[in-house]
Amino acid sequence: HIGDRFGFNRDIYALGNCFPILAVYDDEGWNLDPYVFYGESLYSHVADYDVYIKIEKDFIIAATGVLVNTTYSNGYKIEHWVGKNIREFAFVASKFFEVYEILYNNITIYSYYLPEAGSMGIRAAEIAMRALKVYGEHYGPYVYPEYRVVAVDFWAGGMEYPSLIMIATSLYDPNKREIFELVIAHETGHQWWYGMVGNDENDEPWLDEGLTEYTTIMYFEWTYGRATGRRIFNKYYKNSFYRFMDRYKSYDKPIASTMYDFRGASFAYFYIVYKKGACVLDMLRYILGDDIFFNIFRTLYNRFRFKIATIRDFINIAEEVSGRDLDWFFDFWLYDKGLVKYRIKNATISSTFSGYRLNIYIVQEEPSYNIEMIVPILLKTSSGNRYVWVWVNKTSGIISIDVDEKVLSIQIDPEDYILGRDDTKVVTVVEEVSSIPTDFLIQALSISIFCVIDAILITYLKRKGIVK
Ligand SMILES: [Zn+2]
Numbered sequence: 260h261i262g263d264r265f266g267f268n269r270d271i272y273a274l275g276n277c278f279p280i281l282a283v284y285d286d287e288g289w290n291l292d293p294y295v296f297y298g299e300s301l302y303s304h305v306a307d308y309d310v311y312i313k314i315e316k317d318f319i320i321a322a323t324g325v326l327v328n329t330t331y332s333n334g335y336k337i338e339h340w341v342g343k344n345i346r347e348f349a350f351v352a353s354k355f356f357e358v359y360e361i362l363y364n365n366i367t368i369y370s371y372y373l374p375e376a377g378s379m380g381i382r383a384a385e386i387a388m389r390a391l392k393v394y395g396e397h398y399g400p401y402v403y404p405e406y407r408v409v410a411v412d413f414w415a416g417g418m419e420y421p422s423l424i425m426i427a428t429s430l431y432d433p434n435k436r437e438i439f440e441l442v443i444a445h446e447t448g449h450q451w452w453y454g455m456v457g458n459d460e461n462d463e464p465w466l467d468e469g470l471t472e473y474t475t476i477m478y479f480e481w482t483y484g485r486a487t488g489r490r491i492f493n494k495y496y497k498n499s500f501y502r503f504m505d506r507y508k509s510y511d512k513p514i515a516s517t518m519y520d521f522r523g524a525s526f527a528y529f530y531i532v533y534k535k536g537a538c539v540l541d542m543l544r545y546i547l548g549d550d551i552f553f554n555i556f557r558t559l560y561n562r563f564r565f566k567i568a569t570i571r572d573f574i575n576i577a578e579e580v581s582g583r584d585l586d587w588f589f590d591f592w593l594y595d596k597g598l599v600k601y602r603i604k605n606a607t608i609s610s611t612f613s614g615y616r617l618n619i620y621i622v623q624e625e626p627s628y629n630i631e632m633i634v635p636i637l638l639k640t641s642s643g644n645r646y647v648w649v650w651v652n653k654t655s656g657i658i659s660i661d662v663d664e665k666v667l668s669i670q671i672d673p674e675d676y677i678l679g680r681d682d683t684k685v686v687t688v689v690e691e692v693s694s695i696p697t698d699f700l701i702q703a704l705s706i707s708i709f710c711v712i713d714a715i716l717i718t719y720l721k722r723k724g725i726v727k
Pocket residue numbers: 445446449468471
């Protein structure tokens with residue numbers, strides 16, 4: 260009698276993970292990791308499930324898969340459910356459910372909710388429909404014929420199963436519309452990352468949670484536009500993670516940690532794997548651009564649908580699709596903890612024959628050891644602002660950039676594309692006063708060196724009698 264994904268509370272019986280599944284045998288041997296309450300440690304292959312549920316006839320059941328038929332006898336009914344290519348079987352039962360259904364693109368979407376939820380029960384189906392639509396368009400199709408959003412009386416916000424998600428009854432509240440939408444968008448995102456593309460949730464929880472969190476942000480961006488997507492990202496992800504780092508830095512761990520690593524610090528699991536996990540993907544998106552970034556997700560889906568992917572597979576696809584080595588990025592952001600911090604010490608500009616040369620002295624203040632990172636610098640000129648991305652490490656010192664107009668001032672990452680608390684103060688660019696441009700000096704010097712060499716050569720050749 261607990262409010263969890265397996266348990267009952269008030270009038271709703273949740274039977275998540277009730278059906279025994281075969282453990283996965285992989286290069287570690289049999290994966291027999293225990294159940295954890297604060298997240299998922301589940302890991303399974305897809306399989307076809309054929310399940311008969313005998314229950315008092317006035318119960319309404321929502322299960323993974325499709326209901327193929329129902330028979331009745333002596334006050335009971337037997338429901339026959341079939342799920343194909345699903346990772347586990349779960350169901351929820353209540354005598355009090357109301358059911359609302361809508362059809363989208365040959366997928367029937369059902370919402371099961373308690374009467375007190377009212378119009379929020381209908382809204383649940385509509386949000387799920389929008390999420391299935393945008394994810395299907397950008398990643399690849401949702402392959403199941405039905406989808407169920409089911410109200411469950413539990414402590415968690417939501418829980419994902421193949422073609423069925425559980426949503427906390429406490430969120431069916433008009434005052435919680437945004438978080439309600441966010442949780443449904445998240446659990447629906449899991450249909451792609453965990454459901455169709457599987458992973459070892461115990462060893463690599465970021466692969467499904469991180470990708471699903473970024474997918475949730477994209478639900479808002481694809482549905483309501485970029486400004487809404489950014490607002491959701493800043494509010495629920497980036498700022499939330501910064502607050503965690505301000506208060507609980509000692510709990511910080513690499514994103515690519517296992518569920519086991521978060522024992523005794525389950526709140527840190529949520530901030531690091533989910534929130535920082537989404538922030539890291541946001542950085543990757545800026546570095547690679549939208550086309551390449553979303554192509555990584557599509558390729559992962561196409562290659563690993565109904566299979567099991569690893570973080571290494573994700574990195575390999577990212578490198579393959581972008582044609583770039585990205586170990587420098589993932590080594591720090593997934594396999595190490597902490598944030599970066601940069602500061603511009605000073606900046607000068609001098610004229611060249613073709614334009615100007617900007618010299619920026621950037622200091623890597625965090626981490627304390629050397630890492631390679633690409634960092635955006637905002638250049639302010641009389642004609643406007645623009646970004647240049649420069650490679651920085653602990654020993655890079657002065658970085659020179661050729662520009663075609665005079666730069667008045669610069670700022671490092673003022674819009675915080677790269678996760679960290681940089682010193683973003685505006686640095687005035689000092690003009691290096693020189694009566695002769697340095698380019699001219701170099702050229703003049705090389706011409707005079709050539710003249711001297713010529714003179715020596717001619718003298719030598721004359722002396723040898725080769726020339727007269
Ligand atoms: Zn999740």
